[in-house]
Amino acid sequence: MEETKKKGSGTTDLTVGRPLTRILQFALPLVLGTLFQQLYSFVDTIIVGRCIGTDALGAVGTTYSLNFMIVGFVLATCNGFGIPVAESFGAKDRDDLHKYLFNGAVLCVVMSLVFAVVTTLIAAPLLQLIHTPAELLENAVRYIRIIFLGIPATVLYNYSSTVLRSLGDSKHPFYFLLVSSFLNIALDVLFIVPLGMGVEGAAIATVLSQLVSGILCTWWFFTKVEDIHFTRENCVLSGRHCKRLAYIGFPMGFEYSVSAIGAVIMQDAINQLGSVAVAAQTAGEKIRQMFTLPMESVGMAMATYVGQNHGAGRTDRVRQGIRDGCIIQAGYSAIAWVAVFLVKRWAVGLVLGDAEPAIFNGAVEYLTVISVLFVLLGFLMIFRYTLQGLGYSVQAVISGVGELIGRALGGWLAVHQLGYLGICISNPLAWGFALCYCVFMVTRVLKKESRTA
Structure with a gap:
């Protein structure tokens, strides 16, 4: 039997x-x-909401769409850089593997520095552009500027962990993330409670914990991963490898940001509904993410699985992987819906404490509506990451346009027709539009691959 894991x-x-x-x-x-x-993000929300107040919670929440758009671009691009690494690993091409690793690192350094400088300078105008409530603006600016300044630390963790996952190692990034999660919680308590640093403390805790996990992933890669030997020959800038990395990575980032523009439009609609709606949706969204982020993790696993098998020319395994991935997501969606139904009021109370009834009921309504449609997100993660794993990240950008349209439609309905209910259905609308496109594209691409084979 073939050995599949390097000791x-x-x-x-x-x-x-x-x-x-x-x-x-x-x-x-x-x-x-x-x-x-998400646990430490959830704990962060609890600490901010209970120790600083609902205005501070709303301020952090109103930055989410910008964080989603800008930091999300960086994270998705790092994930994209891992696809050629996975393909060369699956094809057993060591020369290409080393060149992709080196050139990807160079692109990450340049990208992180440019984004950190530019986004920190324009943070305040962007928050004003999306009509952040005046009472929340100051705290929101202070929070997001620190997050943007910490983009290099975010890139360090995400590229190093992406590389390890592309080589088939998903365990050690988890171990190091576990360390950073507990560190983040400890730093949150330290900075916010005894030191009284407010929202800045929460942001600094996030950046420092990501830096630690990034350093640990990098250390593991250079000291423990076998058959990785950088030399003068493979540590050179290569136009061909940079072009391939950019062709896959940057469209994945752009897709994320296009989708996030819809989130910005939706956030603008939420802001126009007032600070009560902002706080309610923020609390509900934090709890929602606790249940749906595992679906994205299964999607990330699909990207590596598909990348390696595509590199090895195993289209048959790609097809079976899609079927099995959908089975996993459907089962998890049903379990998550039941769990949300059982714990939603307790979870909202945990986040908001003694918040006014309008905020509490708004958060519960958000969870009630969105949890019914979790399966749309689950299937979207399978088909979108499959498309990316096949190397068609440029085409996948259109799925981000679908999400933009869905969230924009939800925001318009919220302001003009449905009120807060429009906010509750915005994300499911986005998932549904994007899913339809991704199913069509994956079916088309696999038929093309089969004919070529």
Whole structure:
């Protein structure tokens, strides 16, 4: 039987073994990682809401769409840089593997520095542009500027963890994320409660914890991963490799940002409904993410699985992986809906404490509506990441346009027709539009791949 794991390194060959088992084994650490990551975000929300106040919670919440658009671009681009790495690993091409790793790191350094400087300078005008309530603006600006200044730390973790996952190692990024999650919680308590640093404390805690996890991933890669030997020959800038990385990575980032523009439009609509709507949606969205981020983790596992198998020319395994991935997502969506139904009032109370009834009821309504349609997001993650894993990230940008249209439509309905209910259905509308496109494209691409083979 072929050995699929390199002893000591944690890397795994996903081109062999039963797809369902492989995807589950690879996705489990990713799911646990996102749960712990969201746990410290959830704890951060609780600490901010209870120790600083609902205005501070609303201020942090109103930055979400910008964070989603700008930091999301960076994160998605880093994930895209991992696709050629996974393909060359699956194809057993060591020369290409090293060149993709080096050139990806160079692109990450340049990207992180440019984004950190530019976004920090324009943070305040952007928040004013989306009609951030005046009583929330000052705290929102102070919070998001620190997050933007910390983009290099965010890139360090996401590129290093993406590289490890592309080599089939999803466990060690999880272990290091677990360390940073507990560190973030501890720093939140330290900076906000005894030191009284307010929203800045929450932002600094997030950046420092990401820096620590990034350093740990980088250390593991250079000291433990086998068969990685950088030399003068493979540590050179390569136009061909940079072009391939840019072709896949930047469209993935652009897709994320196009989708996030819809979130910005939706946030503008929420802001126009008032600070009560902002606080209610912020609390509901934080709780929603606790339940749906594992779906994205399964999608990330699909990208690596598909990338390796595509590199190895195993289109048959890609098709079976899609079917098995959809089974996983459908089952999880049903479990998550039941869990939300059972805990939503308790969870909202945990986040908001003694908030006014209008905010509490708004958060509960948000969770009630959105949880019914979780399965749309689950399937979207399978088909979108499959499309990206096949190397068609430029075409995947259009799915981001679908999300933009869905969120914009929800925002318009909220302001002009449905009120707060429009906010509750904005994300499901976005998922549905994007899913239709991704299913069409994946079906078309796989037919083309089969004819070529």
